[in-house]
Amino acid sequence: MNLHEHQGKLILKKYGVTVPDGSIAESPEKAMEFAKVLQERTGTDKWAVKAQIHAGGRGKGGGVKIAKSLDEVSKFADQMIGMMLITPQTSAKGKLVRKVLIEQNIYYPGKSDVREFYMSFLLNRKTGRNMIIYSPRGGMDIEKVAEETPDQIFTEEIDPKFGLLDFQARKISFNLGLSGEAYKRMVVFVKALEIAYNESDASLFEINPVIKAADDKIYAADCKVTIDNNALFRHPDILELRDLAEEDPMEVEASRYDLNFVKLDGNVGCMVNGAGLAMATMDMIKMSGGEPANFLDVGGSANPKRVEEAFRIILKDPNVKAIFVNIFGGIVRCDRVAQGIVDAYNNIGVINIPIIVRLQGTNAEEGKELIDNSGLKVHSAIALEDAARLVNEVLK
Amino acid sequence: MSVLVDKNSKVVVQGFTGNEGTFHASQMIEYGTDVIGGVTPGKGGQMHLSRPVFNTVQDAVNDAGANVSIIFVPPAFAADAIMEAAEAGIKVIVCITEGIPTKDMIKVKEYLRGKDTRLIGPNCPGVITPGEAKVGIMPGFIHKPGRVGLVSRSGTLTYEAVDQLTKAGLGETTAIGIGGDPIIGTTTKDAIELLMGDPKTEGIVMIGEIGGTMEADAARWIKKHGTKPVVGFIAGATAPKGRTMGHAGAIIGGKDDTAEAKKQIMRECGIHVVDSLGDIGKKMTELLK
Numbered sequence: 001m002n003l004h005e006h007q008g009k010l011i012l013k014k015y016g017v018t019v020p021d022g023s024i025a026e027s028p029e030k031a032m033e034f035a036k037v038l039q040e041r042t043g044t045d046k047w048a049v050k051a052q053i054h055a056g057g058r059g060k061g062g063g064v065k066i067a068k069s070l071d072e073v074s075k076f077a078d079q080m081i082g083m084m085l086i087t088p089q090t091s092a093k094g095k096l097v098r099k100v101l102i103e104q105n106i107y108y109p110g111k112s113d114v115r116e117f118y119m120s121f122l123l124n125r126k127t128g129r130n131m132i133i134y135s136p137r138g139g140m141d142i143e144k145v146a147e148e149t150p151d152q153i154f155t156e157e158i159d160p161k162f163g164l165l166d167f168q169a170r171k172i173s174f175n176l177g178l179s180g181e182a183y184k185r186m187v188v189f190v191k192a193l194e195i196a197y198n199e200s201d202a203s204l205f206e207i208n209p210v211i212k213a214a215d216d217k218i219y220a221a222d223c224k225v226t227i228d229n230n231a232l233f234r235h236p237d238i239l240e241l242r243d244l245a246e247e248d249p250m251e252v253e254a255s256r257y258d259l260n261f262v263k264l265d266g267n268v269g270c271m272v273n274g275a276g277l278a279m280a281t282m283d284m285i286k287m288s289g290g291e292p293a294n295f296l297d298v299g300g301s302a303n304p305k306r307v308e309e310a311f312r313i314i315l316k317d318p319n320v321k322a323i324f325v326n327i328f329g330g331i332v333r334c335d336r337v338a339q340g341i342v343d344a345y346n347n348i349g350v351i352n353i354p355i356i357v358r359l360q361g362t363n364a365e366e367g368k369e370l371i372d373n374s375g376l377k378v379h380s381a382i383a384l385e386d387a388a389r390l391v392n393e394v395l396k
Numbered sequence: 397m398s399v400l401v402d403k404n405s406k407v408v409v410q411g412f413t414g415n416e417g418t419f420h421a422s423q424m425i426e427y428g429t430d431v432i433g434g435v436t437p438g439k440g441g442q443m444h445l446s447r448p449v450f451n452t453v454q455d456a457v458n459d460a461g462a463n464v465s466i467i468f469v470p471p472a473f474a475a476d477a478i479m480e481a482a483e484a485g486i487k488v489i490v491c492i493t494e495g496i497p498t499k500d501m502i503k504v505k506e507y508l509r510g511k512d513t514r515l516i517g518p519n520c521p522g523v524i525t526p527g528e529a530k531v532g533i534m535p536g537f538i539h540k541p542g543r544v545g546l547v548s549r550s551g552t553l554t555y556e557a558v559d560q561l562t563k564a565g566l567g568e569t570t571a572i573g574i575g576g577d578p579i580i581g582t583t584t585k586d587a588i589e590l591l592m593g594d595p596k597t598e599g600i601v602m603i604g605e606i607g608g609t610m611e612a613d614a615a616r617w618i619k620k621h622g623t624k625p626v627v628g629f630i631a632g633a634t635a636p637k638g639r640t641m642g643h644a645g646a647i648i649g650g651k652d653d654t655a656e657a658k659k660q661i662m663r664e665c666g667i668h669v670v671d672s673l674g675d676i677g678k679k680m681t682e683l684l685k
Contacts, residue, residue, distance in 0.1 A: 160505075
């Protein structure tokens with residue numbers, strides 16, 4: 001589950017990670033009000049105004065600005081709230097901004113230069129351990145840094161038995177080129193981050209940039225926080241932070257029926273049992289001349305109720321020109337799945353697009369017969385090649 | 397010969413009396429697997445499916461000689477169940493449970509380090525040696541004892557491939573479902589190594605998907621040590637970057653874990669990669685002529 005920047009920062013703060021002082025606002029008036037409070041509290045005379053959407057690269061689309069006056073805070077908040085923010089990570093349509101985060105400016109002047117670093121926590125799948133990736137080159141796309149200056153990327157692996165050890169935190173601080181007070185604060189910062197990551201069952205922390213301010217304070221200036229979905233059962237407080245408005249409405253509805261659904265931009269919907277087969281089916285649609293409109297795993301049991309809900313969800317997408325149902329009957333018998341499809345079809349009423357059903361495995365022949373004799377406009381197949389050919393034909 | 401499980405496997409079912417455990421245990425028994433009983437803490441001493449229920453895995457080992465375990469315990473308790481089985485000296489642990497938190501699996505991985513135990517899964521369909529033992533949730537009847545070994549991250553994709561191999565008259569030695577999670581006990585390479593070392597296995601089918609580097613690691617190992625033809629298939633060429641496609645581990649992070657990148661490296665390492673799922677059986681038939 002992805003969190004908004006301001007939500008992620010609340011988690012960081014809870015574990016002692018320094019973040020800029022700030023507040024969330026849903027209107028320009030509130031934004032200005034908070035900006036005044038921040039001025040009183042921190043003495044800041046500039047403010048960061050940051051659009052809160054679930055996508056990175058916000059600065060490139062005009063979603064992050066530094067306001068030099070209270071009027072500018074109000075002006076920028078007004079521009080951002082309600083805008084469709086387009087970033088390299090959103091669709092071409094962009095994402096609707098509902099809230100902005102108003103923060104104290106942490107690029108204030110002082111005795112030393114401000115510096116920007118990169119730091120992320122994630123799982124190293126090769127070793128089955130968490131690791132920290134960090135770089136003295138912060139504030140930019142880390143994949144670009146890795147390409148241009150691979151020697152500027154460092155990693156530190158965390159032994160699950162001991163957690164991040166002191167010498168590792170010191171090494172990180174040294175590798176970032178810090179000394180004195182900033183060095184000490186970075187050690188504390190990294191250790192607090194590790195505890196936050198671990199305690200919140202996160203699967204990703206990306207802090208880009210980490211700021212060393214001019215007074216040697218260390219801040220998480222931005223943060224991308226993803227929590228392991230499988231662990232949400234033990235974090236009811238975090239689950240409450242889920243923002244359904246940020247998710248595709250079709251995906252939200254699918255999740256209500258426990259369907260594993262990902263919305264895509266193509267023209268052929270698909271319904272499959274099993275995640276691997278679902279991906280392979282999407283690939284097949286592409287090879288047959290179509291584009292997959294979704295990923296959908298109806299689960300091993302593929303029961304009639306779920307099949308019907310799945311149909312309803314796929315049919316909501318106006319781009320869908322055909323639906324491909326691909327089921328491998330294992331312990332579930334194909335004739336039962338076929339009956340579910342026929343019932344779903346009848347319950348939904350008129351379906352104006354062609355449906356191709358390919359059933360293989362247990363009782364596949366009986367299933368095909370059931371569909372062929374149902375009188376419905378459903379094309380049935382048993383062999384994968386035949387199904388692919390049918391998809392190709394109906395798209396013509 | 398075969399790998400991991402065979403007619404001598406004495407299987408204990410963890411989560412024996414639950415819905416899933418009950419259903420699949422009876423399916424395994426029907427297939428002819430030697431299910432010696434199961435574990436449900438607090439129900440020790442009872443009988444279930446005409447077999448004894450034990451309080452602990454250790455009891456199942458001591459009293460009934462269990463050497464293989466299959467786990468149907470809910471996600472919140474599954475990691476503990478794996479560690480309990482390992483501690484009791486079970487040699488092969490098959491964890492079917494889907495949805496175990498990554499943090500719990502990091503702990504399990506660490507716990508198993510250096511122990512003489514092999515974990516298959518979690519989030520997998522299990523392992524079957526046709527005609528001998530089914531330790532999993534796969535439909536038994538599509539399998540036939542034969543010549544080809546399989547390793548796969550996905551359940552239904554394995555069934556597709558098995559079905560083709562059976563219909564082509566090749567049959568299977570052992571089919572290993574390694575699971576779709578980011579942290580799993582046995583990797584693609586581990587499973588390939590086992591199958592390469594099995595004298596009865598003449599060819600290997602390797603089914604992968606987007607996310608991680610397991611297929612590339614296995615391909616490099618095959619290039620160096622491979623002695624049998626390998627047919628490969630990778631699902632997810634059309635998957636978007638950064639989205640989890642059903643399996644928690646099926647997510648494209650960087651350019652190396654796309655389907656295209658994986659296929660490329662597999663081809664370079666001499667694996668016979670098929671683009672169409674329907675061609676796995678045909679390709680293997682060609683190679684084993």
